[in-house]
Amino acid sequence: MKRREILAAGAGLALLALVRPATATPEEMAAAIKGFTGGAAPKEGKVAFDIAQLIDNGNAVPVTIKVDSPMSAADHVSAIAIFNEKNPHTEVAVFTLGARAGRAEVSTRIRLATSQRLIAIARMSDGSYWSKSVDVIVTLAACIEGEAP
Amino acid sequence: MARALIHMPATARRGEVIEIRALIGHPMETGYRPGADGKIVPRDIIRKFVCRYNGEQVFGAELHQAVSANPYIGFFTVATESGTLEFTWEGDNGFAQTEKMNLTVSAP
Amino acid sequence: MKRAVIAAAVICCVAVAALADERRSGAEFMGASTQAMQRDDTLNPGMLWVSGGELQWKTAAGASGKSCASCHGDAGKSMRGLAARFPAFDHVSKRTVNLNQRINMCRERRQQAPPLRAESEELLGLEAYVAMQSRGMPVAPPQDAGTRASAARGKQLYLQRMGQLNLSCAQCHDEQAGKRLAGSTIPQAHAAAYPIYRLEWQAMGSLQRRLRNCMSGVRAEIPGFGAQELVELEAWLAVRDKGMKMESPGVRP
Numbered sequence: 001m002k003r004r005e006i007l008a009a010g011a012g013l014a015l016l017a018l019v020r021p022a023t024a025t026p027e028e029m030a031a032a033i034k035g036f037t038g039g040a041a042p043k044e045g046k047v048a049f050d051i052a053q054l055i056d057n058g059n060a061v062p063v064t065i066k067v068d069s070p071m072s073a074a075d076h077v078s079a080i081a082i083f084n085e086k087n088p089h090t091e092v093a094v095f096t097l098g099a100r101a102g103r104a105e106v107s108t109r110i111r112l113a114t115s116q117r118l119i120a121i122a123r124m125s126d127g128s129y130w131s132k133s134v135d136v137i138v139t140l141a142a143c144i145e146g147e148a149p
Numbered sequence: 150m151a152r153a154l155i156h157m158p159a160t161a162r163r164g165e166v167i168e169i170r171a172l173i174g175h176p177m178e179t180g181y182r183p184g185a186d187g188k189i190v191p192r193d194i195i196r197k198f199v200c201r202y203n204g205e206q207v208f209g210a211e212l213h214q215a216v217s218a219n220p221y222i223g224f225f226t227v228a229t230e231s232g233t234l235e236f237t238w239e240g241d242n243g244f245a246q247t248e249k250m251n252l253t254v255s256a257p
Numbered sequence: 258m259k260r261a262v263i264a265a266a267v268i269c270c271v272a273v274a275a276l277a278d279e280r281r282s283g284a285e286f287m288g289a290s291t292q293a294m295q296r297d298d299t300l301n302p303g304m305l306w307v308s309g310g311e312l313q314w315k316t317a318a319g320a321s322g323k324s325c326a327s328c329h330g331d332a333g334k335s336m337r338g339l340a341a342r343f344p345a346f347d348h349v350s351k352r353t354v355n356l357n358q359r360i361n362m363c364r365e366r367r368q369q370a371p372p373l374r375a376e377s378e379e380l381l382g383l384e385a386y387v388a389m390q391s392r393g394m395p396v397a398p399p400q401d402a403g404t405r406a407s408a409a410r411g412k413q414l415y416l417q418r419m420g421q422l423n424l425s426c427a428q429c430h431d432e433q434a435g436k437r438l439a440g441s442t443i444p445q446a447h448a449a450a451y452p453i454y455r456l457e458w459q460a461m462g463s464l465q466r467r468l469r470n471c472m473s474g475v476r477a478e479i480p481g482f483g484a485q486e487l488v489e490l491e492a493w494l495a496v497r498d499k500g501m502k503m504e505s506p507g508v509r510p
Contacts, residue, residue, distance in 0.1 A: 139440025
């Protein structure tokens, strides 16, 4: 259980008074990346991060991560992780692939609390790590409701 | 039972890489949002998604709060043999759902 | 000779009218990835509601033990073009109703089933499923006196300033369309994509839900779901959208 969750459980009522949850920090993102790579620094390259630069709504942002790999038994992507810098929680998703995937490409839709940097990291079967960072701008919707019906 | 939609071809040639798109209805409540009464709505998300092809896992995903509501996952797999692809979602509050799709694989 | 002159005049008028149509769907004001989400049924989150609606269409409801299909058969045939002709005046209740209200009227009168709650998953599912059967067809508001009278009242509402911000629909959506309100581009307020999956709601919603959001935006008093003023606004929007292509189920930011 994360230290932050234990502290949160203890703080209890005090947290309810917060208008907005704390955001993750660049340090937390770096720590999460290290957790995924076992301390190794990922190299820039091989990874393409498809995402709109100017985002219509931060609630559902389509992303596609593609990794340049033959996806053979000897040489393939075993996992792809996405991290963010300014959401309350730094991990977005971790996808487990393998040679049977055939193509190292995953798509999903993610939430972004604000304009920020994202990073996608691929773990290769030979133990190497490759990454790609993107910076995106998130706009807020106009004319919203008070409460959902 | 949440509504789920899986899009994938019904047939493929052996060795062909096929695309699978999985969509399921789920609020993916982050646990950060205050409700109408001002109290934080507790977290309620899908945490895990797995695709098994004739029993063997060919794709997996660990999801966190930053995945959008009604989560969409698109991925690929190699058509190896005819059989059943099983898609399982698991999450908070005992959420568990499985959908099955058949795939007929012919000679390349 | 006279016939040729008239023909030429008609052709000119039609050409001018075609050139002058500056109406643009809200889809044109959103980013490419959001457009792709609407265009592709395998990506459109609204299809979750459509699939629920399709199931409901075939499910018996109420004391009648009948499903929609019992009377209406294959929705692809019987509902084709229907949503494009709503809101419409109902002679039994003597008022103009939108598609949701019509679905609920069918439930009560024909199925002897209780009406579905506004914005419920079931009602939105049926609405989305029925509306999708008009996809690609032109909006065609009925021309009877009752519907036209509602649309006229709706037009007055559309032009009327409201709320603490004292803005009318027309001021943003006719005069300022294409310009920005905070980070968002103001669309022209065409309604042919409803019901929509609005990314802001992270769910499907009706046109009335969106109109109420607008009124919240200008800090006006918000009428309840089903209020006659909202239906009249919907009727006016259908007239304003006449000829534009139905897009339901739409996706919007």
